[in-house]
Amino acid sequence: MENSKINKFAELIRESNSIVFFGGAGVSTESGMKDYRSEDGLYNTVKKYKVSPETILSHSFFETHPDVFYDFYYNYFLNTAAEPNRAHLALAELEKQGKLKAVVTQNIDGLHQRAGSKNVIELHGTTLKHYCTDCKAVMPNEQIKALRGQIPRCEKCNHIVRPDVVLYEEPLNQSVIEAAALAISSADMLIIGGTSLAVYPAANFIRYFKGESIVLINRDATQYDGNANLVFRESIGEVLESVMLSL
Ligand SMILES: [Zn+2]
Known part of the structure; x- marks a missing residue:
């Protein structure tokens, strides 16, 4: 991984006071969660x-x-024997440091909470x-x-x-939608990870963001790559662990 990119990422985090993380399935697959969409x-x-x-x-x-x-x-x-991975742990630490205000996730496995994150907004509910x-x-x-x-x-x-x-054919919970929209619209930095943003309603939520910097971490290209200050194609656990060590 390029050091200069990680340093730039760390710089953006240092400049931010209100970071929101928006995550998808790619965050959980690094924990060994089976992906039914694969x-x-x-x-x-x-x-x-x-x-x-x-x-x-x-x-x-x-x-x-x-x-x-x-x-x-x-x-x-x-x-499943899935445990929180380096990405979950890094985000929990970032929240503890007062930088990260919320995790908005499409995952339903509760791994963010198990890693220690407190403000987790679960768009699709929870299996817990x-x-x-x-x-x-x-x-x-x-x-x-x-x-x-x-x-x-x-x-x-x-x-x-x-x-x-939230099962297919069911609407998202209105109060959860509002909490996610509020968190994202109040953020000055958005870290998007492990999601291609291709599936509704993920992309809709990104539109609420009015802040300065977007960092995108995903294996494949997304339609939002052009809007991001930084794009990483590497493992999300590796990227987030590296940036925490560079803060
Ligand atoms: Zn009953």
């Missing part, structure tokens, strides 16, 4: 269930085939919380995991328990 994920899912991951993770499919939904959901989201579709009673995560992909049912009313994630 070619492998798609191939294996269609082979096993005869439908795409996006179909399984949709509201209507959850309602009609909760058994298949939970089998898939357990395999991809619950039965599950609640009854009828009485809304919360079922502890350990209980859900112990079922190993069987349908969890509410202990109070026997209705199906669902994850607190």
Whole structure:
């Protein structure tokens, strides 16, 4: 990795007082989270269930085939040994130093919180919380995991328990959208990582940014590369760890 670029990145951080990080799947894959959107994920899912991951993770499919939904959901989201990686840890440290004001993430794995981040805005919800579709009673995560992909049912009313994630066909939570928009519009620096920004609504949120500097860290090119002060194609964990050491 070029030292001069890392130094420039560190300089931008030193000049900023209100940084927001906007992240996507690429942040979690470096933790070993399985990516159902990858070619492998798609191939294996269609082979096993005869439908795409996006179909399984949709509201209507959850309602009609909760058994298949939970089998898939357990395999991809619950039965994982993923731990926070260097990117999560660097961002938590940046928040501790008072520089970073919020993490806005499209991920649902809770790894930012486990790394120590406090202000995490989860656009698509979280797999760390599950609640009854009828009485809304919360079922502890350990209980859900112990079922190993069987349908969890509410202990109070026997209705199906669902994850607190936004499924396909479902709208994002309005208060979460507002919190993300407010954080991004108040920031003086935006670090975008592990997302191609190609999927709605990611790109929409970037438009709220009115600050000075944008740093983009993603393996592939994005349509926003031209708007960024710095673009990194390397591992997000490596880039963020390096810049923390250069501060
Ligand atoms: Zn219930």
